[in-house]
Amino acid sequence: xxxxxxxxxxxxxxxxxxxxxxxxxxxxxxxxxxxxxxxxxxxxxxxxxxxxxxxxxxxxxxxxxxxxxxxxxxxxxxxxxxxxxxxxxxxxxxxxxxxxxxxxxxxxxxxxxxxxxxxxxxxxxxxxxxxxxxxxxxxxxxxxxxxxxxxxxxxxxxxxxxxxxxxxxxxxxxxxxxxxxxxxxxxxxxxxxxxxxxxxxxxxxxxxxxxxxxxxxxxxxxxxxxxxxxxxxxxxxxx
Numbered sequence: 626x627x628x629x630x631x632x633x634x635x636x637x638x639x640x641x642x643x644x645x646x647x648x649x650x651x652x653x654x655x656x657x658x659x660x661x662x663x664x665x666x667x668x669x670x671x672x673x674x675x676x677x678x679x680x681x682x683x684x685x686x687x688x689x690x691x692x693x694x695x696x697x698x699x700x701x702x703x704x705x706x707x708x709x710x711x712x713x714x715x716x717x718x719x720x721x722x723x724x725x726x727x728x729x730x731x732x733x734x735x736x737x738x739x740x741x742x743x744x745x746x747x748x749x750x751x752x753x754x755x756x757x758x759x760x761x762x763x764x765x766x767x768x769x770x771x772x773x774x775x776x777x778x779x780x781x782x783x784x785x786x787x788x789x790x791x792x793x794x795x796x797x798x799x800x801x802x803x804x805x806x807x808x809x810x811x812x813x814x815x816x817x818x819x820x821x822x823x824x825x826x827x828x829x830x831x832x833x834x835x836x837x838x839x840x841x842x843x844x845x846x847x848x849x850x851x852x853x854x855x856x857x858x859x860x861x862x863x864x
Contacts, residue, residue: 626818628852629681629804629826630845634666635673637840641831642677644845647824647852648707649674652683654828654836658774659683659711659741664699671704679706686711686741686749686774690727697731697738707767708732711741712751713774718760721752725764737767742792744783744807749774758795768802770826776836780807781816790820797821811851818854825852 627647631654632638638649651670653660661683662670671680682700684693697708710728715721729738740761742754752760754771761769771792773780780789789805796803805817806826817825829836831845 627824631828635669638670638673640840640842643842645849650681659686661685681707686713694727694731701736709739743774762799770804773807814851
């Protein structure tokens with residue numbers, strides 16, 4: 626299971642790299658669950674990471690489709706491997722499909738699209754997570770991420786394990802990768818792995834001072850170790 630760490634700038638990107646993150650995700654935690662960073666910040670993050678890890682870029686989860694398309698195109702031109710788009714206030718399938726299509730068009734052929742569903746979709750006036758899986762499949766997305774719009778409760782406080790497991794299975798059945806985020810702690814990682822998640826995404830758990838604090842290489846290293854399956858211990862030989 627891969628570990629994605631969200632960073633607000635190049636210094637945090639270097640800390641996430643040092644701690645062993647698999648994917649470096651550029652986003653502004655001060656402006657929501659999927660706050661988009663300015664192009665110059667994304668460019669600085671991309672430069673700090675180089676070719677050592679994939680970089681993803683949050684595109685935001687509100688605003689017109691033209692803005693989504695423009696942000697996706699900019700992120701792709703800077704070299705983002707993934708772009709993530711959310712659906713705050715997008716409560717119908719038709720609107721969600723238009724937003725996903727705009728992101729797909731802007732991202733181009735070399736940048737993969739990830740659609741972000743919210744476990745607290747009723748608070749975000751968004752599509753429910755199951756419906757967004759179908760939108761992602763139709764849009765040619767590479768994957769889906771299950772997150773929380775409001776950071777007052779963690780993912781597994783909002784949804785039970787069976788519901789999350791069913792959502793992951795539906796994503797895999799649609800040939801999509803399935804990631805989990807939403808105020809996750811290291812103690813949630815074993816559950817995520819057991820449910821078949823391909824990725825876990827964190828911000829607050831990787832920071833000193835919470836999600837608006839700063840990313841710590843030490844804390845990322847702890848999370849990175851927890852994201853991996855425990856090493857198998859060989860049984861003692863029988864004499």
